[in-house]
Amino acid sequence: MRNDGPPPGQADRTTRSDDFSARIAHDFLVRLRERQPRVHAITNAVAKNFTANMLLAAGAVPSMTIVADEVADFTRHADALLVNLGTLDTERRAAIPLAIAAAQDAAVPWLLDPVFVERSPRRLAVAQQLLSRKPNVLRTNATEFAALTRRPADRKSAMAFARESGCVVALTGATDIVTDGRRTIAIANGHGLMARITAMGCAATAVVAACVAVGDDALLATASGLALVGIAGEMAGEKAGGPGTFPPLLLDALHALDEPTIAARLRCE
Ligand SMILES: Nc1ncnc2c1ncn2[C@@H]1O[C@H](COP(=O)(O)OP(=O)(O)OP(=O)(O)O)[C@@H](O)[C@H]1O
Ligand SMILES: Cc1ncsc1CCO
Numbered sequence: 001m002r003n004d005g006p007p008p009g010q011a012d013r014t015t016r017s018d019d020f021s022a023r024i025a026h027d028f029l030v031r032l033r034e035r036q037p038r039v040h041a042i043t044n045a046v047a048k049n050f051t052a053n054m055l056l057a058a059g060a061v062p063s064m065t066i067v068a069d070e071v072a073d074f075t076r077h078a079d080a081l082l083v084n085l086g087t088l089d090t091e092r093r094a095a096i097p098l099a100i101a102a103a104q105d106a107a108v109p110w111l112l113d114p115v116f117v118e119r120s121p122r123r124l125a126v127a128q129q130l131l132s133r134k135p136n137v138l139r140t141n142a143t144e145f146a147a148l149t150r151r152p153a154d155r156k157s158a159m160a161f162a163r164e165s166g167c168v169v170a171l172t173g174a175t176d177i178v179t180d181g182r183r184t185i186a187i188a189n190g191h192g193l194m195a196r197i198t199a200m201g202c203a204a205t206a207v208v209a210a211c212v213a214v215g216d217d218a219l220l221a222t223a224s225g226l227a228l229v230g231i232a233g234e235m236a237g238e239k240a241g242g243p244g245t246f247p248p249l250l251l252d253a254l255h256a257l258d259e260p261t262i263a264a265r266l267r268c269e
């Protein structure tokens, strides 16, 4: 996965909303369904089942083993690797460096979801060490971004951090900011219920990983993944009675997503 910048002379260009479009997000969805990329997700114990189902609903194929003598083989033959720190137990802690080494060896893109880095200095140190290994994408919520980067969680800091680290940064919340330091896309889709169920961000990062696996441009892949999840989320939210009925409706909406729906609903600023 290359993360080249724009041509010389356009270094500080901000992507206009018409540079990212429903057509691009739909192209990623078509590629997911055609290519069925394999995402190896080292994710947390809370998020596993929902994440696997979200990947399948998007068209991708999940695997999740964390066993030390298998994780490198699974990763080498995957199309993307997700590293999520949510339940950083001994087995996951051992698996993560093995998986990242295998991913880098096999040119498999990898993504970091630094769950709860603000809660423990030990976890923060692990996340900072992992960041130094240059994930293709860092996807965080605002609290995690502020702890990890010691900067305010805003668009300007996300851009500066992306530029300095060389990662695409996705700072999620009611509006998702996606930036590679030069181009920035803000996606306003989603629904309040997405913040009322567990592991929504974890699963969203997994869908982003699937998009990164099928595209050359990690910025557009990340924006597309979050747009697809956000649009499916708002459709599910409109039908759901509450957080109990929301997750299956989200899976149904993601599975059924089509071009006219994306075109009608995408809101990017
Ligand atoms: N209030 C909201 N309105 C609309 N969409 C939201 C809202 N809050 C979160 N989302 C969406 O939910 C998804 C997850 O983002 P969020 O920032 O909540 O992740 P997170 O805090 O890491 O979640 P978790 O750690 O529980 O998995 C994103 O696609 C985001 O756009
Ligand atoms: C609740 C919870 N605890 C560890 S990971 C996780 C899922 C949300 O990130």
Ligand SMILES: [Mg+2]
Pocket (backbone or CB within 6 Å): 113, 115, 116, 141, 201, 202
């Ligand atoms: Mg999270």
